[in-house]
Amino acid sequence: MTEQSPSRLPAPRVAASVAPTTNTHLDIAEVTKNFGSQAVLKGVNLSVAKGGTTAIVGPSGSGKTTLLRLIAGFEHPATGSISLNGNKVAGNGVWLPAHKRHIGYVAQDGALFPHLTVGQNIAFGLDKSALDGGRRGVKARVQELLEMVSLDGDMAKRRPHQLSGGQQQRVALARALAREPELMLLDEPFSALDAGLRVATRRAVAKVLNEAGVTTILVTHDQAEALSFADQVAIMRGGKLAQIGNPFVVYTRPADRATAEFLGDAVILNAWMEGSLATCSLGGIPVRRPPAQGLVQLMLRPEQIRIAPDGPIRGVVVDTDYFGPETTVRIKLAPRAATDGAGPVYPGGGEVITIRHWNASITRPGTELCLRVVGEGVAFPAED
Amino acid sequence: MTTDLSAPALPTNSESATTAGRGKRPRPPLGVSAISLLAVLIALFSLIPLGYVAYMTAATGWNTAVGLIFRPRVGELLLNTIMLVVFTVPICLVLGVGGAWLVERTKLRGHRWWAVALAAPLAIPAFVNSYSWVSAVPSLEGIWSGVLIATLSYFPLVYIPAAATLGRLDPAIEQSAESLGLGPWAVFFRVVLPQLRIAMTGGALLVSLHLLAEYGAFAMIRFDTFTTAIMTQFQSTFNGTAGNMLASVLVFFCLILLLVEVRSRGTARYARVGSGAQAKPIRLPLGHYQIPSQLALLALTVLAFGLPIWFVLRWVVAGGARVWSANEFLPALLQTLAYGTVGAAVTIVVGFPMAYLAVRHPSWFSKMLELSNYVTSSLPGIVVGLAFVTVSIRMFPGIYQTSGVLIAAYVLLFLPRALVNIRSGLAQAPKELDEAAQSLGRAPLVSFLKVTLRLTAPAAAGGAALVFLAIVNELTATLLLSPNGTHTLATEFWSKSSEIDYSGAAPYALLMILLSAPMTYLLFQQSKKVAGQ
Numbered sequence: 001m002t003e004q005s006p007s008r009l010p011a012p013r014v015a016a017s018v019a020p021t022t023n024t025h026l027d028i029a030e031v032t033k034n035f036g037s038q039a040v041l042k043g044v045n046l047s048v049a050k051g052g053t054t055a056i057v058g059p060s061g062s063g064k065t066t067l068l069r070l071i072a073g074f075e076h077p078a079t080g081s082i083s084l085n086g087n088k089v090a091g092n093g094v095w096l097p098a099h100k101r102h103i104g105y106v107a108q109d110g111a112l113f114p115h116l117t118v119g120q121n122i123a124f125g126l127d128k129s130a131l132d133g134g135r136r137g138v139k140a141r142v143q144e145l146l147e148m149v150s151l152d153g154d155m156a157k158r159r160p161h162q163l164s165g166g167q168q169q170r171v172a173l174a175r176a177l178a179r180e181p182e183l184m185l186l187d188e189p190f191s192a193l194d195a196g197l198r199v200a201t202r203r204a205v206a207k208v209l210n211e212a213g214v215t216t217i218l219v220t221h222d223q224a225e226a227l228s229f230a231d232q233v234a235i236m237r238g239g240k241l242a243q244i245g246n247p248f249v250v251y252t253r254p255a256d257r258a259t260a261e262f263l264g265d266a267v268i269l270n271a272w273m274e275g276s277l278a279t280c281s282l283g284g285i286p287v288r289r290p291p292a293q294g295l296v297q298l299m300l301r302p303e304q305i306r307i308a309p310d311g312p313i314r315g316v317v318v319d320t321d322y323f324g325p326e327t328t329v330r331i332k333l334a335p336r337a338a339t340d341g342a343g344p345v346y347p348g349g350g351e352v353i354t355i356r357h358w359n360a361s362i363t364r365p366g367t368e369l370c371l372r373v374v375g376e377g378v379a380f381p382a383e384d
Numbered sequence: 385m386t387t388d389l390s391a392p393a394l395p396t397n398s399e400s401a402t403t404a405g406r407g408k409r410p411r412p413p414l415g416v417s418a419i420s421l422l423a424v425l426i427a428l429f430s431l432i433p434l435g436y437v438a439y440m441t442a443a444t445g446w447n448t449a450v451g452l453i454f455r456p457r458v459g460e461l462l463l464n465t466i467m468l469v470v471f472t473v474p475i476c477l478v479l480g481v482g483g484a485w486l487v488e489r490t491k492l493r494g495h496r497w498w499a500v501a502l503a504a505p506l507a508i509p510a511f512v513n514s515y516s517w518v519s520a521v522p523s524l525e526g527i528w529s530g531v532l533i534a535t536l537s538y539f540p541l542v543y544i545p546a547a548a549t550l551g552r553l554d555p556a557i558e559q560s561a562e563s564l565g566l567g568p569w570a571v572f573f574r575v576v577l578p579q580l581r582i583a584m585t586g587g588a589l590l591v592s593l594h595l596l597a598e599y600g601a602f603a604m605i606r607f608d609t610f611t612t613a614i615m616t617q618f619q620s621t622f623n624g625t626a627g628n629m630l631a632s633v634l635v636f637f638c639l640i641l642l643l644v645e646v647r648s649r650g651t652a653r654y655a656r657v658g659s660g661a662q663a664k665p666i667r668l669p670l671g672h673y674q675i676p677s678q679l680a681l682l683a684l685t686v687l688a689f690g691l692p693i694w695f696v697l698r699w700v701v702a703g704g705a706r707v708w709s710a711n712e713f714l715p716a717l718l719q720t721l722a723y724g725t726v727g728a729a730v731t732i733v734v735g736f737p738m739a740y741l742a743v744r745h746p747s748w749f750s751k752m753l754e755l756s757n758y759v760t761s762s763l764p765g766i767v768v769g770l771a772f773v774t775v776s777i778r779m780f781p782g783i784y785q786t787s788g789v790l791i792a793a794y795v796l797l798f799l800p801r802a803l804v805n806i807r808s809g810l811a812q813a814p815k816e817l818d819e820a821a822q823s824l825g826r827a828p829l830v831s832f833l834k835v836t837l838r839l840t841a842p843a844a845a846g847g848a849a850l851v852f853l854a855i856v857n858e859l860t861a862t863l864l865l866s867p868n869g870t871h872t873l874a875t876e877f878w879s880k881s882s883e884i885d886y887s888g889a890a891p892y893a894l895l896m897i898l899l900s901a902p903m904t905y906l907l908f909q910q911s912k913k914v915a916g917q
Contacts, residue, residue: 124834
């Protein structure tokens with residue numbers, strides 16, 4: 001189990017001195033890709049740590065699946081390079097084909113071979129000569145893998161079309177795991193499943209991959225899935241990665257307004273920035289590292305705005321949407337008071353914001369509520 | 385066990401990563417360029433007959449050519465040939481697609497049995513069919529007889545691909561259409577039929593090409609088409625200019641047909657995309673239409689299969705023991721078997737690169753390659769035969785009258801039969817599966833063999849069976865190219881029936897049918913074999 005030192009390689013990469021590559025599993029540098037005249041990827045940089053879980057999330061057409069296919073080796077990058085464990089696999093005249101990359105890949109629809117049974121599908125990538133006991137060894141390994149993805153051992157004899165969508169995805173995962181890849185690519189594997197099954201399958205997959213210590217990259221358009229699945233989230237937009245960070249950071253401190261709105265509901269108000277305090281209709285809100293002074297846009301997550309009897313902010317309920325465990329409440333904030341002249345200058349007043357609350361009975365339309373803001377806000381430069 | 389997975393990079397992995405950098409040019413993928421090169425070579429080879437026709441036309445000179453082409457006789461032949469195509473092809477499409485739909489998508493009683501019965505006429509060569517019909521109705525002559533015999537002989541060429549495609553269509557698509565408010569008829573015309581486009585255009589093209597190239601069936605009922613006229617010319621003058629000019633017009637006619645087919649095929653993707661593997665098709669209840677459907681299929685089967693078999697058997701019985709002399713019979717049988725098997729195998733091997741390019745890497749290039757093959761195979765057997773005779777005598781005298789030349793002619797003549805099948809098979813093996821196999825560590829070649837080739841195999845076997853059938857029943861090119869002393873069932877049948885020895889010809893007809901029958905059945909079974917079922 002000796003770690004391979006990059007310095008032993010005949011020609012060390014220039015970048016080797018920059019990053020401690022021992023822990024970097026996948027490194028994507030300045031990768032671009034065109035389909036015909038259309039630029040799909042416009043210079044992507046991404047580094048994935050060994051054993052980590054990365055979600056690439058973005059609206060459809062943002063290029064995330066193309067990026068995944070480049071990593072898998074199904075497509076060639078136009079420029080830029082891709083390295084695995086510090087070894088270049090694509091770019092600058094280097095090309096390692098898909099089958100030599102030792103990367104697991106689970107496609108959106110599972111892509112099970114229709115002419116093989118479930119067991120044969122799983123055994124497809126197994127190196128039969130390396131297993132003890134010949135056919136029995138293969139059978140045992142298949143059973144083990146089925147168990148790993150929480151499927152019944154009898155499933156091995158079935159045909160793919162006899163399985164449900166969730167089961168097919170698990171078989172596809174077992175098939176990819178059979179080769180014990182160090183890197184697993186998941187291309188929207190849960191998007192075809194219904195909501196309940198999706199969460200259960202996602203959890204099961206995450207657990208299996210986590211226990212196996214496999215570096216995982218998940219591509220999805222579902223931000224909740226990305227945030228819950230990964231320990232690193234990369235937001236893709238228009239062929240570029242807009243932000244990379246851990247789920248908490250990208251959610252609470254998004255780099256720009258589009259990212260903020262893509263990752264979840266956001267309350268955005270005009271505010272006046274002085275020092276690290278933004279003043280707006282919700283009062284003075286602390287902002288870490290403000291990008292500008294003066295007029296800014298302030299972003300808060302709805303859950304930061306709480307209904308509290310002693311809250312300093314007033315607002316009137318406009319309407320509500322009842323969801324059972326919680327209610328979405330639209331609140332019109334109090335207009336700016338005319339007598340406020342002596343206080344700090346702030347723009348706005350009278351905005352309608354949307355927050356969530358668990359108690360539907362206190363949020364009837366027309367009710368006046370007292371609000372309090374918890375935590376810090378994020379400021380973006382004003383749009384003009 | 386699971387802890388193993390977190391081990392650092394496999395040495396082989398990083399090693400190959402570093403060696404991969406040296407000298408390997410990544411794109412375009414090696415396999416594709418190799419396949420392209422192969423396809424080009426095959427296409428060039430297949431252009432020999434066309435080159436022959438072009439050369440002969442050019443050598444004739446403009447004035448002579450114009451004089452030979454623009455004369456009433458050519459107009460008459462043109463009218464006959466066009467009428468034949470215009471009437472036969474639509475009837476074949478209706479019978480083929482209608483039959484396939486009844487068998488595959490309705491609760492037709494005995495649909496398994498009917499499914500085979502509708503493919504069965506393929507086992508009867510058109511000229512045997514003609515021979516039986518002439519025995520039944522001696523006065524048969526002219527266009528309508530031609531349409532009748534051609535339709536009954538060729539509608540399975542539409543039926544088989546249509547049935548295979550229908551059996552594999554994703555029922556979810558039809559169900560979606562129903563949920564969008566479409567009734568059963570609307571679903572058929574707006575959803576099912578468009579998906580049959582490849583099968584239908586391919587089938588229609590095959591039928592048209594058969595119509596243009598068939599000699600025996602039309603000669604027997606004295607219906608003149610270009611092909612029978614060319615044969616008559618060649619029999620009288622061997623290599624006459626008039627015959628060459630008729631061939632030129634025929635080639636021109638074929639070109640137009642091919643262009644129509646290529647244009648109407650479209651560029652849509654027909655491989656199924658969607659989650660998971662697909663469900664089995666649903667069948668519509670027939671209700672009151674059950675009995676009419678049964679009667680219609682019965683009538684079709686009796687006319688296309690029952691009647692020819694009946695008259696062949698009658699002649700066999702009438703001939704008695706006299707007609708079964710083993711020393712004439714056995715060599716003809718063995719030679720036919722050998723030519724059929726070798727020819728079919730070679731044709732599939734030759735056809736695969738083209739079909740692969742056409743489905744996976746469609747471009748003007750792949751279309752041109754396919755087109756060159758279609759052109760060649762659309763030429764009547766007599767043109768291909770004469771081209772090979774001339775070229776081999778003038779350029780390679782050593783191979784003249786060898787079995788290799790005859791096999792080559794078979795390959796060129798019957799390549800589209802294989803191509804249509806391989807192509808629709810490949811369209812059912814999406815490239816995503818190939819990629820999945822590669823991500824599981826299979827080299828592109830291996831994943832191609834284990835996935836793409838495996839999933840295409842049923843269709844390819846169907847293509848091979850079709851080619852075998854065609855070779856067993858091939859008459860014209862065999863007459864011209866077969867080495868001295870070679871007698872196939874078809875040539876023996878023809879020489880006997882030309883001498884009006886109908887009962888002497890009957891055993892050969894029976895044997896051709898018997899030989900074709902298991903292949904027809906096999907072809908049929910293979911075409912049904914949905915991947916994984």
